Amino acid sequence: MASLQGPRAPLEFGGPLGTAALLLLLPATMFHLLLVARSGPARLLGPPPYLPGLEVLWSPRALLLLLTWLGLQAALYLLPARKVAEGQELKDKSRLCYPINGFQALVLTALLVGLGVSVGLPLGALPEMLLPLAFAATITTFIFSFLLYMKAQVAPASALAPGGNSGNLIYDFFLGRELNPRICSFDFKYFCELRPGLIGWVFINLALLVQEAEQRGSPSLAMWLVNGFQLLYVGDALWHEEAVLTTMDITHDGFGFMLAFGDLAWVPFTYSLQAQFLLYHPQPLGLPMAAVICLINAIGYYIFRGANSQKNTFRKNPSDPSVSGLETIPTATGRQLLVSGWWGMVRHPNYLGDLIMALAWSLPCGVSHLLPYFYVLYFTALLVHREARDERQCLQKYGRAWHEYCRRVPYRILPYIY
Ligand SMILES: NC(=O)C1=CN([C@@H]2O[C@H](COP(=O)(O)OP(=O)(O)OC[C@H]3O[C@@H](n4cnc5c(N)ncnc54)[C@H](OP(=O)(O)O)[C@@H]3O)[C@@H](O)[C@H]2O)C=CC1
Numbered sequence: 001m002a003s004l005q006g007p008r009a010p011l012e013f014g015g016p017l018g019t020a021a022l023l024l025l026l027p028a029t030m031f032h033l034l035l036v037a038r039s040g041p042a043r044l045l046g047p048p049p050y051l052p053g054l055e056v057l058w059s060p061r062a063l064l065l066l067l068t069w070l071g072l073q074a075a076l077y078l079l080p081a082r083k084v085a086e087g088q089e090l091k092d093k094s095r096l097c098y099p100i101n102g103f104q105a106l107v108l109t110a111l112l113v114g115l116g117v118s119v120g121l122p123l124g125a126l127p128e129m130l131l132p133l134a135f136a137a138t139i140t141t142f143i144f145s146f147l148l149y150m151k152a153q154v155a156p157a158s159a160l161a162p163g164g165n166s167g168n169l170i171y172d173f174f175l176g177r178e179l180n181p182r183i184c185s186f187d188f189k190y191f192c193e194l195r196p197g198l199i200g201w202v203f204i205n206l207a208l209l210v211q212e213a214e215q216r217g218s219p220s221l222a223m224w225l226v227n228g229f230q231l232l233y234v235g236d237a238l239w240h241e242e243a244v245l246t247t248m249d250i251t252h253d254g255f256g257f258m259l260a261f262g263d264l265a266w267v268p269f270t271y272s273l274q275a276q277f278l279l280y281h282p283q284p285l286g287l288p289m290a291a292v293i294c295l296i297n298a299i300g301y302y303i304f305r306g307a308n309s310q311k312n313t314f315r316k317n318p319s320d321p322s323v324s325g326l327e328t329i330p331t332a333t334g335r336q337l338l339v340s341g342w343w344g345m346v347r348h349p350n351y352l353g354d355l356i357m358a359l360a361w362s363l364p365c366g367v368s369h370l371l372p373y374f375y376v377l378y379f380t381a382l383l384v385h386r387e388a389r390d391e392r393q394c395l396q397k398y399g400r401a402w403h404e405y406c407r408r409v410p411y412r413i414l415p416y417i418y
């Protein structure tokens, strides 16, 4: 099939071969982590304790639970929103509308789960279902991505993403062809990015905490910290939901296997790894160390939130008093680049804050195992790769002004180091 994207569009993730490998590697890694977290030695780099058969992985009950969860989150998405936000301008100069009711969905889900628990819903039984749930989520995302691929076949050219339309089936299936696949006003990518997986992650964490309390009388301090930090992260993402409309995922990437699997399977089942590890490998944690870890998380959050809010405010209204005094570089597009404040420190201060928080989420698990640090390692690789992708796109968008920005702010993520 002929290439549908420009002849100069570079292939990402190692092209068709790299993406074919990732189609297998990502689910395999997720299952490896789930199996190893509950094994005695919990060795990240060792073999899994056993290879589960279909009788362990396949459960109609788990599939039903997953579909009920997706249905519930979709229903909450469709509830009246406190605000409807406009997305970035599209190729055809139009803008899409998005409901801002993610935080409301989190609160309503908490109320519904609370109600369920009060009438006997066994939340503490969820950890035992993680393997079949992850399997159901994997199958569902393969089918979902296939449907998204088929839907893109009939989408107009203006609705296609800049990447993901190379003409190679595997590559395009992985990256995603359509930028904003929708049925009526229901936006699949926006829905998946922030709702079922992210909210599912905090409820899996909560179930692990409840199970720990059932096994040992009360949740450990380490489990409280991991739950608290990650709830703050998810609550923050939903509170600032509108900001996701300017991320690369929404404005640039198509919706295919990478994001569908990432949002619906990878996030809930691997981002809850620290809490999974703690349930099977309790770790002592004293108050002074807990205080230090809280401080690290607070510093990370302060940088992450400060940097993201500064850029979002500036992009929405450059004359807002909180950003109007900052130094900027003009670009040929009419947009400006911040060159002081957080964005004058490094070119991705928000990544730095996110990485500091990632470390704080792993530290409560002690230093006896590498496994709970998987998130820090994976996230560093993801953000370094993401930074390089963003850098390429910014260079294309801003040309000489971007070179000037790089000259004035030479470090990417970590001052004086990288
Ligand atoms: N937990 C997780 O798994 C993940 C979390 N994240 C987090 O998501 C958040 C969003 O990340 P992401 O979408 O990658 O990227 P950013 O929010 O960093 O956005 C990058 C864009 O910001 C704009 N920009 C860059 N430099 C400047 C500047 N100096 N002044 C003004 N605008 C600038 C450019 O777009 P333009 O000029 O067009 O506005 C650029 O394309 C981050 O906090 C990240 O840590 C990301 C991935 C995974």
Ligand SMILES: CC(C)CCC[C@@H](C)[C@H]1CC=C2C3=C(CC[C@@]21C)[C@@]1(C)CC[C@H](O)C(C)(C)[C@@H]1CC3
Pocket: 026, 193, 194, 198, 233, 236, 237, 244, 247, 249, 258, 259, 261, 262, 263, 266, 267
């Ligand atoms: C499976 C692959 C290895 C890659 C999948 C990547 C996805 C898991 C991530 C891509 C960008 C993400 C973002 C968030 C979660 C992870 C994914 C989907 C985010 C919603 C987390 C919360 C933050 O506050 C945010 C800024 C809203 C994030 C946006 C990007």
